[in-house]
Amino acid sequence: MKFLKNLLFIILLSLPLFGSEKIKIFILHSYSQEYGWTKNQHEGFVSALNKSNQKFEFYTEYLDTKRVKLTPEYERNFFKYLKNRYQESTPDVIYVTDDNALEFIFKNYKELFTNSAKIPLFFSGINNLEMQNILPSEQFAGVYETKEIKPNIELIKQFSPQTRDIYFVGDNSSTYLSIKKEIQIQQENFKNLNFYFISDEHLSVVQTMLPSTARSFVFLTTIGNFKDDSENTLLVEESIEKIKENKNLIILSMEDAYMLQGVVGGYVTSGNKQGEEAANLVLQYLDAKSLLNVKSLLKSPNIYMFNSKELINSRIILSEYIARDATFVGKHQDFIEKNQSILLNIFTIALIISIFGAVTTFALQRKRCKKQSTKMQQLENIKSTLHLKEQFIDNLLSFKDVGFWKLDTKTDKLFVSEELLNILEIKYDIYKDDSKLLSYFVHLDDKQLFEEKLNIAKESKSPIKFSHKMFTSSNQVLHATHLIYTEFLNQEPSLLIGIIKFEK
Numbered sequence: 001m002k003f004l005k006n007l008l009f010i011i012l013l014s015l016p017l018f019g020s021e022k023i024k025i026f027i028l029h030s031y032s033q034e035y036g037w038t039k040n041q042h043e044g045f046v047s048a049l050n051k052s053n054q055k056f057e058f059y060t061e062y063l064d065t066k067r068v069k070l071t072p073e074y075e076r077n078f079f080k081y082l083k084n085r086y087q088e089s090t091p092d093v094i095y096v097t098d099d100n101a102l103e104f105i106f107k108n109y110k111e112l113f114t115n116s117a118k119i120p121l122f123f124s125g126i127n128n129l130e131m132q133n134i135l136p137s138e139q140f141a142g143v144y145e146t147k148e149i150k151p152n153i154e155l156i157k158q159f160s161p162q163t164r165d166i167y168f169v170g171d172n173s174s175t176y177l178s179i180k181k182e183i184q185i186q187q188e189n190f191k192n193l194n195f196y197f198i199s200d201e202h203l204s205v206v207q208t209m210l211p212s213t214a215r216s217f218v219f220l221t222t223i224g225n226f227k228d229d230s231e232n233t234l235l236v237e238e239s240i241e242k243i244k245e246n247k248n249l250i251i252l253s254m255e256d257a258y259m260l261q262g263v264v265g266g267y268v269t270s271g272n273k274q275g276e277e278a279a280n281l282v283l284q285y286l287d288a289k290s291l292l293n294v295k296s297l298l299k300s301p302n303i304y305m306f307n308s309k310e311l312i313n314s315r316i317i318l319s320e321y322i323a324r325d326a327t328f329v330g331k332h333q334d335f336i337e338k339n340q341s342i343l344l345n346i347f348t349i350a351l352i353i354s355i356f357g358a359v360t361t362f363a364l365q366r367k368r369c370k371k372q373s374t375k376m377q378q379l380e381n382i383k384s385t386l387h388l389k390e391q392f393i394d395n396l397l398s399f400k401d402v403g404f405w406k407l408d409t410k411t412d413k414l415f416v417s418e419e420l421l422n423i424l425e426i427k428y429d430i431y432k433d434d435s436k437l438l439s440y441f442v443h444l445d446d447k448q449l450f451e452e453k454l455n456i457a458k459e460s461k462s463p464i465k466f467s468h469k470m471f472t473s474s475n476q477v478l479h480a481t482h483l484i485y486t487e488f489l490n491q492e493p494s495l496l497i498g499i500i501k502f503e504k
Contacts, residue, residue, distance in 0.1 A: 044275025
């Protein structure tokens with residue numbers, strides 16, 4: 001009996017040791033670690049696994065095939081490198097991203113690691129759907145990537161119902177060809193639209209084929225393999241910047257990694273979601289110790305994603321249905337963060353008033369002491385300035401349910417309060433610091449009056465009050481009472497602050 005107790009005690013002590021063993025995961029990416037799509041998948045995969053109760057150790061390698069062609073010679077050399085690098089380290093799980101890495105592993109995994117036949121292989125970002133019929137399901141499982149054209153076409157119909165020509169831009173890589181094939185299969189569902197496919201390995205060639213008609217809608221499919229005329233592979237941001245030189249284009253994306261300046265957005269493949277779903281398949285396998293019931297995801301986990309600033313630049317307003325579930329990049333700070341400067345101004349004014357009161361009291365107590373005329377004049381100036389600011393604050397506090405705005409005249413940056421955005425029915429998620437935003441919603445009859453009053457306010461040291469009409473995004477006309485006050489710095493206007501009270 002004592003022996004059994006001792007044995008049980010030893011077993012209980014040993015359990016934590018077994019539980020603490022790390023699961024080794026070998027990761028092979030098709031592209032470089034700097035490539036946004038690869039980075040998003042990697043982070044999504046690792047983050048999802050690290051949130052579990054398991055402990056993992058990751059070994060990551062990159063084929064870098066956006067910059068290096070996957071020739072037979074390169075493939076042989078890379079295989080030799082991996083064979084030498086991991087000859088004494090056999091992983092428990094293999095994870096690969098995108099088609100090149102999957103094809104490489106499928107060809108070589110049996111010879112790459114010892115006991116490879118028992119190592120489960122997981123993947124994400126695979127465009128070649130035919131691999132589903134090739135990979136043995138008892139050892140391979142993963143997430144396929146499909147560019148869904150229908151939701152993106154519906155977006156264009158919403159943005160511009162009269163549009164008939166749609167352009168798809170790509171780098172002519174094998175990934176692009178897979179995407180093009182998938183889009184062409186779906187094209188028959190949109191017989192009233194014209195699809196144009198523009199592709200070449202060299203971006204300069206693609207630029208010559210881009211449309212010249214204003215407000216042409218262009219989808220980016222995959223552009224990571226574009227090269228300049230000197231055969232240098234371009235960064236994604238460089239390619240987008242050059243494409244954006246054509247001012248006629250409204251650029252939409254089919255991939256979240258391309259959500260950079262100049263790109264409006266769209267229904268995109270999400271690298272982060274791809275990685276997360278692949279990690280979920282790994283966790284299913286670890287729980288069941290088998291791939292028997294672990295099924296690959298044929299439906300890509302895509303999402304709506306938009307750039308708030310580019311939506312405004314393109315004069316595009318999303319439907320409530322799409323905006324509700326969409327992800328937005330370039331969101332603005334919360335209310336307190338956005339209003340730090342104006343709140344600091346009010347605090348400063350209150351502090352100056354307190355200091356001024358103390359200085360005045362001190363001055364009264366020392367009536368008999370002569371003050372230099374220049375200092376007295378300075379005090380009078382401060383008193384006058386504080387009086388104007390107190391008057392402005394009193395006016396501000398007397399309004400209820402009003403909106404306000406402030407314009408930095410030095411940087412031409414405009415802030416508009418959330419209340420004002422709601423009144424004018426401007427989507428908060430797509431609000432942009434646009435110095436001309438207010439003028440867009442001033443009634444045509446009063447635009448000249450509005451501009452004249454703004455110019456007067458910039459030169460005046462007293463609040464300017466006037467009435468005019470404005471309209472909302474749904475064209476509802478509102479009557480507005482406007483109060484504008486100008487802050488001066490070194491005798492120059494530095495900040496315009498406006499208060500608007502509305503009456504329907």
